[in-house]
Amino acid sequence: MNQNLASNLLTQLQGIVGADGLILDDDLRNFYSTDIRGKCETTMAIVQPGSVNELQAVVAASAAANVAVVPRGGGASYSSGYAINTPASITLDMSKLNRILEVNKTNSTVTVEAGVTWEALNKKLTGCSLRTPFYGPFSGGIATIGGSLAQHAASLGSAGFGISADSVLNLDVVAGDGTLISTGSKSAVDGINFFRYFGPDLTGIFLGDCGALGIKARITLRLMPRRAYRSFLSFSFESFEQLADGMASVARLGVADCCFGNDPTCLEQMMRAQDTSIEAGKIIAKAVFADAPNPVAGAWRLSKMVLTGQSFLKKAGYTCHVICDGHSHAEVRQKLALARKAASRYGRKIPNTIPMVISSNPYFSIPQPMAEEIRRGIPQHGVVPFDRVKELHGKIQSLYNKYKKDMQSYDVRTETMFSAISTHAFLYEPVLTWADTPSEFHAHYFRKEFAGIAISAKENPNGRELVAQLQTETARIFSDIGAINFQLGKTYPFWERYQEDSKPLLLALKATLDPKGILNPGALGLPA
Numbered sequence: 001m002n003q004n005l006a007s008n009l010l011t012q013l014q015g016i017v018g019a020d021g022l023i024l025d026d027d028l029r030n031f032y033s034t035d036i037r038g039k040c041e042t043t044m045a046i047v048q049p050g051s052v053n054e055l056q057a058v059v060a061a062s063a064a065a066n067v068a069v070v071p072r073g074g075g076a077s078y079s080s081g082y083a084i085n086t087p088a089s090i091t092l093d094m095s096k097l098n099r100i101l102e103v104n105k106t107n108s109t110v111t112v113e114a115g116v117t118w119e120a121l122n123k124k125l126t127g128c129s130l131r132t133p134f135y136g137p138f139s140g141g142i143a144t145i146g147g148s149l150a151q152h153a154a155s156l157g158s159a160g161f162g163i164s165a166d167s168v169l170n171l172d173v174v175a176g177d178g179t180l181i182s183t184g185s186k187s188a189v190d191g192i193n194f195f196r197y198f199g200p201d202l203t204g205i206f207l208g209d210c211g212a213l214g215i216k217a218r219i220t221l222r223l224m225p226r227r228a229y230r231s232f233l234s235f236s237f238e239s240f241e242q243l244a245d246g247m248a249s250v251a252r253l254g255v256a257d258c259c260f261g262n263d264p265t266c267l268e269q270m271m272r273a274q275d276t277s278i279e280a281g282k283i284i285a286k287a288v289f290a291d292a293p294n295p296v297a298g299a300w301r302l303s304k305m306v307l308t309g310q311s312f313l314k315k316a317g318y319t320c321h322v323i324c325d326g327h328s329h330a331e332v333r334q335k336l337a338l339a340r341k342a343a344s345r346y347g348r349k350i351p352n353t354i355p356m357v358i359s360s361n362p363y364f365s366i367p368q369p370m371a372e373e374i375r376r377g378i379p380q381h382g383v384v385p386f387d388r389v390k391e392l393h394g395k396i397q398s399l400y401n402k403y404k405k406d407m408q409s410y411d412v413r414t415e416t417m418f419s420a421i422s423t424h425a426f427l428y429e430p431v432l433t434w435a436d437t438p439s440e441f442h443a444h445y446f447r448k449e450f451a452g453i454a455i456s457a458k459e460n461p462n463g464r465e466l467v468a469q470l471q472t473e474t475a476r477i478f479s480d481i482g483a484i485n486f487q488l489g490k491t492y493p494f495w496e497r498y499q500e501d502s503k504p505l506l507l508a509l510k511a512t513l514d515p516k517g518i519l520n521p522g523a524l525g526l527p528a
């Protein structure tokens with residue numbers, strides 16, 4: 001881009017967001033252009049609007065200058081969603097749009113700015129004995145509500161209430177020319193934000209769009225009472241097939257709030273990565289105690305955890321963990337009994353430490369290095385109906401068998417996580433890890449958290465190359481089996497898989513909402 005035009009735009013943007021809201025520092029521009037997967041181009045500037053008016057003005061000015069606008073929430077996604085494709089781009093950092101605007105207890109709605117994190121929202125709502133049905137990905141300590149809606153997120157509350165999109169009522173979205181579009185009941189003249197549908201579902205077209213159709217500015221979510229009683233179940237299975245049957249049986253009943261699982265390697269890794277310091281133990285104990293409905297239950301949970309220890313996990317094999325909640329002990333007991341009966345046909349019950357700890361402290365931070373080794377890891381996922389799960393697993397295992405020797409040579413390992421989504425879908429998430437130096441993304445967090453600790457690790461280019469190959473083949477397996485993917489970003493083959501007859505509609509939407517094609521170019525694989 002012409003230097004004069006670029007500096008004119010930057011001056012204009014500084015006029016809109018102030019000197020504090022325009023970041024030109026090289027290290028930060030580099031970091032904001034990088035996700036766990038890596039980096040393409042470097043952003044020209046990081047722009048932080050502090051209000052929706054500023055957000056609109058930033059988009060309008062960038063459109064006039066033909067400069068791409070790439071939104072970034074918490075930056076916790078790993079499919080190049082906010083990667084910079086073209087050098088004439090700015091990164092729109094949503095972190096200052098972080099106000100919880102209204103908790104409306106009468107109407108059971110909450111309206112937030114898009115940069116609010118799930119953890120911040122959950123903290124506020126817990127104080128009012130409320131929750132959103134879906135209450136975040138495990139990365140919710142940094143992941144924003146806007147970023148999660150842009151690419152769909154699953155996990156907390158997903159067995160009971162589906163994914164992020166299923167909790168959304170209305171949106172205010174900034175289109176590619178800076179205009180503000182309201183959806184659902186709010187799209188009527190003087191409309192109120194309380195209902196998803198008013199005519200065609202325009203809210204839906206902006207969910208899972210990866211920011212290619214609009215920038216989510218304000219979001220209204222549905223609320224429900226936070227159920228005071230919660231209890232947990234864990235099961236161990238001898239094979240993946242038994243785990244899949246067990247999880248599907250529990251999910252189909254619709255009694256679980258969360259239902260997730262791990263393969264043995266993933267469990268082992270979780271145990272190794274866990275902070276075993278006394279300080280960390282105290283934090284968990286405090287959280288478990290606070291999560292219990294009363295002090296007696298809190299003391300009971302803690303003593304059970306201490307007595308049980310963790311050694312049982314060493315031989316647990318495939319494990320599945322269930323969280324059930326309700327308005328009374330009786331309701332929770334009934335749900336647990338149903339889930340126990342369903343899963344016991346395939347596996348055996350084990351102590352419920354994992355779901356108890358996760359329920360009390362559900363939001364993880366970016367994984368930190370372990371003293372003895374640095375491993376990079378990139379997750380991938382596919383969502384399938386229950387009747388395709390075993391076939392999918394078989395194909396992924398055949399792939400790993402094909403590359404077994406290379407994986408051993410280059411120290412590439414796999415671990416897999418599973419999640420039930422509502423009563424009808426299974427999320428299969430293999431993570432490939434390999435010994436390597438920290439990626440630029442991780443190094444940023446290490447610098448902050450591990451200042452002063454020397455990190456020694458060797459470059460592993462062969463490992464990286466092998467992981468890239470395995471990921472390409474895994475994505476193909478997902479496509480061939482009919483899996484869908486959530487965080488499509490610029491990585492998963494979405495556009496290639498889209499039916500020819502459906503393509504013109506999506507292209508027409510893109511052309512109308514973003515006539516200059518400045519919104520997150522390359523997202524969803526849409527043609528320029």
Ligand SMILES: Cc1cc2nc3c(=O)[nH]c(=O)nc-3n(C[C@H](O)[C@H](O)[C@H](O)COP(=O)(O)OP(=O)(O)OC[C@H]3O[C@@H](n4cnc5c(N)ncnc54)[C@H](O)[C@@H]3O)c2cc1C
Pocket residue numbers: 070071072073074075076077078080081082094114115136137138139142143144145146147148149150151152153154155156210211212214215216217364365366367486487489520523
């Ligand atoms: C430790 C860890 C645990 C994780 N656990 C889960 C999990 O349990 N479930 C899960 O689904 N995922 C999980 N993830 C992946 C990821 O964190 C989530 O998908 C999360 O929702 C991303 O939110 P974010 O704010 O970080 O989005 P970002 O990574 O910042 O952005 C994601 C996409 O949304 C776009 N975008 C961001 N904000 C907006 C906006 N306001 N308007 C329009 N577009 C926007 C970006 O351009 C990008 O394409 C995990 C990641 C990590 C590192």
